[in-house]
Amino acid sequence: MKAIVNVGLKKGVLDDQGKAINHALGTLGFKDLISDVRVGKQIIIELNSNDKEKAKEEVEKMCEKLLANTVIEDYSVEIVG
Amino acid sequence: MKAIVNVGLKKGVLDDQGKAINHALGTLGFKDLISDVRVGKQIIIELNSNDKEKAKEEVEKMCEKLLANTVIEDYSVEIVG
Numbered sequence: 001m002k003a004i005v006n007v008g009l010k011k012g013v014l015d016d017q018g019k020a021i022n023h024a025l026g027t028l029g030f031k032d033l034i035s036d037v038r039v040g041k042q043i044i045i046e047l048n049s050n051d052k053e054k055a056k057e058e059v060e061k062m063c064e065k066l067l068a069n070t071v072i073e074d075y076s077v078e079i080v081g
Numbered sequence: 082m083k084a085i086v087n088v089g090l091k092k093g094v095l096d097d098q099g100k101a102i103n104h105a106l107g108t109l110g111f112k113d114l115i116s117d118v119r120v121g122k123q124i125i126i127e128l129n130s131n132d133k134e135k136a137k138e139e140v141e142k143m144c145e146k147l148l149a150n151t152v153i154e155d156y157s158v159e160i161v162g
Binding site for chain 1: 084089099102105106108109111113114115116117118119120121122123124125126127128129135139142143146147148
């Protein structure tokens, strides 16, 4: 069983990395196709557990304590397998 | 329409960030629950297109040219909406 955690900046928070990638893709000829780029982290955690609900609760605690800066970031947790 | 691009280190490539997070989570009391941690990027691209197939081809080109270092990273592209 594993957890897929996606952490991204909240709407309205300036995404420098996204802007830089947007600009770079523009110079590579993709300008017309792109209206916005946002960049986040994906953290994949292999879990020693068979209890999906309990595992999800624990991973959410991990997000609150370490994986996400909840002031400026949102996170989602998906338990797979 | 938007593209969700996930970029992660290939299996076998040492993931320093993942190791550091694994260690930190261990000190926060999650040691027994975790067997491995891998960290990657999630890039969300808002697209000006109605052609899902064409859009996916273009985003894969973006990955090959800029978003992923294909020597050490794998990527996946999902078109949503």
